[in-house]
Amino acid sequence: RKLGVALVGLGGYSKWQLAPALLDTKYCYLAGIVTGTPSKGKEWMRTYNIPKENVYNYDNFDEIAKNSAIDIVYVVLPNSMHADFSIRAAKAGKHVICEKPMAVSVAECDAIINACNKAGVKLSVGYRMQSDPYTNEVKRLVKEKPFGTVQYVSSDAGYYSGGNPNQWRLNKKLSGGGALVNMGVYAIQSNIYGTGTNPISVSAQEFSTRPEYFKDTDETITAQMQFPNGAVGNLFTSHNANANRLFVSFKSGWVELNPCHSYGPLAGRTSEGRGISFPHRSQQLIQMDDFAKHILTGSTNFAPGEMGKRDMIIVEAIYKSIKEGGKTIPLNLGNMGIVS
Ligand code: NAD
Structure with a gap:
């Protein structure tokens, strides 16, 4: 049934x-x-x-x-x-x-x-991206290492918000935060599946150019992460700029998704000139069926609660770093929320 x-x-x-x-x-x-x-x-x-x-x-x-x-x-x-x-x-x-x-x-x-x-x-x-075939192709390249190990990952997630200044997303009581909690979680996620590991530290900076519109929530944040194998991660998130990209640099090649976290169709390519392309299917359809299958058959839960909690730990560390003038905040996440 x-x-x-x-x-x-x-x-x-x-x-x-x-x-x-x-x-x-x-x-x-x-x-x-x-x-x-x-x-x-x-x-x-x-x-x-x-x-x-x-x-x-x-x-x-x-x-x-x-x-x-x-x-x-x-x-x-x-x-x-x-x-x-x-x-x-x-x-x-x-x-x-x-x-x-x-x-x-x-x-x-x-x-x-x-x-x-x-x-x-x-x-x-x-997290619909966890069921998306483009995301899973990046995960495969990270895991199978045809281009060697990951040295650098960069992910951007944002859009230009110019509409209703009274929307709930700009009201901290209802949203819990601004660009970082809304779009930044995508960039956190892709930094993690772009390296296959959790970051061991993060430092961050906040930029505010339209304080009259963003009265209550963060507008733009950049952050840098360190990963256990030495890889460096870069994150940009904003409610003031359109951004939708993932770039993973390996020892002997790279992969890029652009767009990388919209509803699709997404697009990707590698340093070999190979385009990454899958027939378009609703990500939400795949995501909900994956979860239903998990309940019915015990198959993998691709976005368990621990993954959401881990991302919130990183969100809180980013806000802490900003508050402390960009200080590097150590993270002790182990493999929390990593699904393989
Ligand atoms: P929305 O503003 O379009 O809808 C919010 C709904 O909540 C409305 O039906 C509204 O009536 C109801 N609501 C109940 N109490 C409310 C209150 N006090 N203030 C405002 N609305 C109230 O928002 P949305 O875009 O549908 O987002 C809802 C959730 O879904 C958010 O958590 C958002 O982050 C998430 N979301 C996820 C994705 C994704 O791609 N995974 C995309 C969009 C939204």
């Missing part, structure tokens, strides 16, 4: 990416919704043929425990609400997908992981 997914929060990402992908997934489907807006609920019931008994609001959400049609709760709310709803979903006995960033602090990530362990449910972070 296909697993039933309930989306919590019917904003842009649920509407334009997750729900359409769930029409084509093989191992799960859109069974329910959780929304604070009754009119949206009605529209979604019609569009996706969702029965009334599978529609919840934020207050009666916990009753989902009694609903056997829902196997997975997918939390797609502003970042500061991820922990609350992921923990409530676990307590209701449902498997959890929590959107990125996993939460707004390491302590919250721990609370989500503990709640899922206690309830005996599976947990995954909405």
